[in-house]
Amino acid sequence: MHVVLVADHAYINGGQAKVVVESALGLAARGHAVTVFAAVGPADPRLAEAGIAVVLTGQTDVTRTRSLARFGVQWLWNAPAAAELRGLLATLDPRESVVHVHGWAKALSPSIGPVLRTCGVPVVFTMHEYYLACPNGGFYDYQAASVCARKPGSLACIGHNCDSRSYARKLMRVGRHWLMQETGLPESPQAIITISRLQREAILPYLPRDARYAEVGNPIDAEPLGRKGAGTPGDFVFVGRISPEKGPLLFAEAARRAGLQAVFVGDGPQAAEIAARYPEARLLGWKDPAAVKTLMRAARALVFPSVWYEGQPLTVLESLALGTPVIVSDVCAGREAVRDGVSGLWFRSGDPDALAASLRRLADDATARAMSDAAYDLFWADPLTLDRHLDGLEGVYEGLLRADPASAGDRATAAALRPPAARAAAPRAL
Known part of the structure; x- marks a missing residue:
């Protein structure tokens, strides 16, 4: 199949981008055609070495800008990235292609929502954080230094400054969150991959009722070195x-x-x-x-x-x-x-x-x-290896391409793709 991985970054600058790069390399090694679409480069050189196509919009991200006011247009609505993504997806055969979104909040913006909704290709989201539900992406109140108990987008949420910098920045986040919801980004995926049980419980009340879920753990970069032995433990x-x-x-x-x-x-x-x-x-x-x-x-x-x-x-x-x-x-x-x-x-x-x-x-x-x-x-x-991660991804992709949720089966860490029978109870802090 042809897998298009959508992310803010094409190089490893954290756990999310590491999963993107490693899964791209792994899928390509298994014989799939892989394209990485990202706003911020440079691309990890291993991608080109593996024959993976990389499409970069050549933009910056919110962590690199000195002024959110100047960066705000891209952060709220990145029209150039949306246009380029639309052109790329128009070339895909929907019978053998999948779009897998890993990140959008740092550089790509909610502008990709309408593109994903109308592209005709199955869309998968991995929830590395909580931006589809929470304006600041974490159900976290930086001012109180604790988990936030306010309902995202409620009057209590809008009226409280939970941002790490300023209330003006919080209001920009609220505005972008509203824009994201109005343009249908949360409704664009046919499958949502979560990476922990707590994450799924936290986000479930805020996503479409008919959303289908799978759990696919991230791969861990480690080798079995054996037990440490009887030496004195360190720090x-x-x-x-x-x-x-x-x-x-x-x-x-x-x-x-x-x-x-x-x-x-x-x-x-x-x-x-x-x-x-x-x-x-x-x-x-x-x-x-x-x-x-x-x-x-x-x-x-x-x-x-x-x-x-x-x-x-x-x-x-x-x-x-x-x-x-x-x-x-x-x-x-x-x-x-x-x-x-x-x-x-x-x-x-x-x-x-x-x-x-x-x-x-x-x-x-x-x-x-x-x-x-x-x-x-x-x-x-029961190690979380790259192969186990890739088995899970392939199970999700194949289930969507066959239009048969049951075909995702129980492959490795992938749970069956099915809408929950009822809303799961939210964590106590929510």
Whole structure:
């Protein structure tokens, strides 16, 4: 079949783009024709090497602009990208082609909605975040530093500033959300792929009642290195962007209360504050992927204190694959991969004392070694490999092309494509 992957970026700048690039390479290796359509380049050079067509609109994204006012036209309605996507999709044979959308909120905008609705080709969405339901994409209130309980688009939502920067920016988000809904972007996919159970529960009340769902886990880039052995466990490590929704200040405070050192691998807007308020913490900055794996493999535990839902945090799964237990917030989807008290620990989200207690528990070397062995064994007993991910995608694609939802079957991580019998209960915070 011919698969067109639609994304904001054609290079790896985070977990979403990594899934796009790796699935493109994997699908091409299985003999499918693959095209990557994206706004922002440069394209990962491996795509061209694999014979994958790349269509770039040559634009920027919201994270690179210095002025949202100047970027606003593209952010609200990216007409050039819509026109180019329409031209590309018009060349496809709908009997053997699928359009798979991974991202649109950083650069492509809601303008792709009408294109997708009228292209005549089956459309699949992977929900890496929550933009189809929530104006800021995360059901997260940056001002309160907690999950947001307001109904998206309600008067309570519109009247409250949940944005990380300003209320004016929040209102722009609300306007774009309204535009997205009016132009039918949420109705464009024939199948919606979710990557965690929590994510599906959170988003289900806000999408069309007849939407069909599948669960396809993201692939994890890891090799079975074996158990760590009997050596002394290392540090408590945070890996990722040091920003409010990830809970880095919570980790630093909990480590201080526990009398332990917090180690941070990454950078972000709260790095300087941590350095100033918690001089005992170690901030290592960004590292290349190989160095990150080495640090995670040597760690006593990965600390993942995220205070928003997340989608399917790849760092949590990569840590488990390396035999490193995970201490994870009970509000985020990362908890689904961690067996509490066996391969890691859950702690009450936003509570530094609860996190400190978990740190103290894993400060015991015997406990850390036992959880390390369990983390490794449980992950590799049923690993989220690239092949498993591709099996799931092919099951979803083939089900749509055959116009027979049951044909998606139970292939790997793909659930049967079917509309839910009733609305699932939303998470408690919603």
